[in-house]
Amino acid sequence: MDKIIKDKVALITGGSRGIGRAIALLFAAAGAKTVVNYNKSDSCAEEIVQKITNNGGQAIAVKADVSNQAAVNSMVSEVTDQYGEIDILVNNAALAVVKGDALSLPIEELFSSTLTGDEMDLPAEKLAAIWSVNVGGVINCTQSAIPSMIQRGAGKIVNISSIAGLGESTLKKTFYGLSKKVVIQYTKRMAIELGTNGININAICPGAIKTDMLTNFAVSTKNYQSILDEYSNNSLLGRVGDPEDIASVALFLASSLSNYMTGEILTVDGGYSLKNH
Ligand SMILES: NC(=O)c1ccc[n+]([C@@H]2O[C@H](COP(=O)([O-])OP(=O)(O)OC[C@H]3O[C@@H](n4cnc5c(N)ncnc54)[C@H](OP(=O)(O)O)[C@@H]3O)[C@@H](O)[C@H]2O)c1
Numbered sequence: 001m002d003k004i005i006k007d008k009v010a011l012i013t014g015g016s017r018g019i020g021r022a023i024a025l026l027f028a029a030a031g032a033k034t035v036v037n038y039n040k041s042d043s044c045a046e047e048i049v050q051k052i053t054n055n056g057g058q059a060i061a062v063k064a065d066v067s068n069q070a071a072v073n074s075m076v077s078e079v080t081d082q083y084g085e086i087d088i089l090v091n092n093a094a095l096a097v098v099k100g101d102a103l104s105l106p107i108e109e110l111f112s113s114t115l116t117g118d119e120m121d122l123p124a125e126k127l128a129a130i131w132s133v134n135v136g137g138v139i140n141c142t143q144s145a146i147p148s149m150i151q152r153g154a155g156k157i158v159n160i161s162s163i164a165g166l167g168e169s170t171l172k173k174t175f176y177g178l179s180k181k182v183v184i185q186y187t188k189r190m191a192i193e194l195g196t197n198g199i200n201i202n203a204i205c206p207g208a209i210k211t212d213m214l215t216n217f218a219v220s221t222k223n224y225q226s227i228l229d230e231y232s233n234n235s236l237l238g239r240v241g242d243p244e245d246i247a248s249v250a251l252f253l254a255s256s257l258s259n260y261m262t263g264e265i266l267t268v269d270g271g272y273s274l275k276n277h
Contacts, residue, residue: 003031004255009083010034013066013141014093015039015048019160020093022243023090023250024048025091028057030251036061037075037093053273058083066093066137067129069144076144085103085148091138091183092160095130096176096213127175134179138186146199153198158253160246161203163269168207168276180205184265191263200262202253203256207231207269209241236271245270 009029014020016038025048028034034052036043045061052059056189060082064075077085138159149155159189164173187203194201208231209216215224231240249268252258267273 001026001029004251004257005088008032008087008254009079009085010088011079011086011141011145011255012090012092013037013137014039016061018213019206019209019243019246020090020092021048022247023092024059025052026244026247026251027088027090027254028052028059029055030255032080032088032254033059034059035083035086037064037066037164039063039065039093065133066091067132067142069140072137072140072144076141077249080148085143085150085152087154088156089141089145090158090160090254091248094134094160094179094213095138096173097130097216097243103126113202130175131179134176135182135186138183142186142190142201146194146197150197151192151198155194155197155199155256156258157190157199157201158250159183159201159203160250161187161205161265163205163207163267163273166205166265166267166273177197179248187265189262195262200253200258202258202261202264204246204249204253205265205267206246206268207235207241207267207272209243209246211243214240231272233273234272235269236275239270243270243271248265 005027010032012020012024012035015024015036016106024034036048038044038061060186062073062075062078066072076086142157161183162180164177165184174258184203187201191201228240232238246268249266
């Protein structure tokens with residue numbers, strides 16, 4: 001692997017699992033000083049750091065709930081103290097549904113549980129939690145990282161949105177889709193605001209990717225395999241995506257290979273959106 005972001009300080013929110021995990025591993029392999037942010041999954045974050053350092057890379061794990069501005073500010077201070085100013089920010093952390101401790105259940109219990117995972121069943125405060133992470137978290141981290149990027153006249157921000165934000169949200173995921181639409185609009189607006197400061201800000205809209213989020217999603221249909229089949233059959237490439245499919249595009253957007261791109265929204269869904277229009 002070419003070290004195309006060698007010694008760049010890269011903060012990946014929600015780097016403990018799924019897509020964020022794959023981004024952290026790839027960025028570290030590409031030479032970055034990698035910061036694995038997490039909220040609840042301490043052991044997963046530590047495992048990634050161990051894996052990276054065992055391979056001769058550089059990584060630290062930093063706990064912070066991205067929906068909490070004070071926690072985000074102290075995370076950014078900690079990163080700066082340990083590694084220096086942030087060069088690359090990947091706003092990846094998000095929630096699709098909030099179902100108490102569903103994630104800690106074995107998959108067979110997930111399917112037999114009474115949890116539905118449907119937004120329609122969620123009380124207002126749970127919907128607010130989705131909003132505060134998916135939208136508030138992106139804004140908090142960006143606000144905290146950009147002052148030093150502006151000062152240095154350089155920075156790369158990669159926001160992970162979703163095809164749900166492009167109108168592909170499935171039934172009972174309207175609120176999630178709305179939050180992801182806001183991320184798209186925020187990306188474009190901030191590109192306008194920050195372009196003359198030498199900051200590139202772009203977004204990726206993944207399609208269905210095999211992570212815990214997709215497994216959780218299955219709670220509402222009670223059939224994980226049917227979701228995989230549906231997305232495979234309805235994509236042009238005939239398969240569901242892997243986290244690495246998104247990580248490689250994130251690396252492109254975080255590197256100098258994309259220096260003349262900003263405000264772009266890249267769909268990475270194996271052709272799902274095209275086939276379904
Ligand atoms: N998987 C898909 O099919 C798909 C499709 C389109 C878009 N996306 C987007 O891709 C991104 C990653 O999704 P994923 O599938 O990898 O999800 P995932 O497997 O559920 O992982 C979510 C990650 O976000 C972190 N997180 C959640 N709340 C947080 C908070 N308050 N503060 C800090 N970190 C928090 C989690 O950390 P802890 O476990 O430590 O709390 C975890 O590392 C999200 O933006 C998602 O909307 C996913």
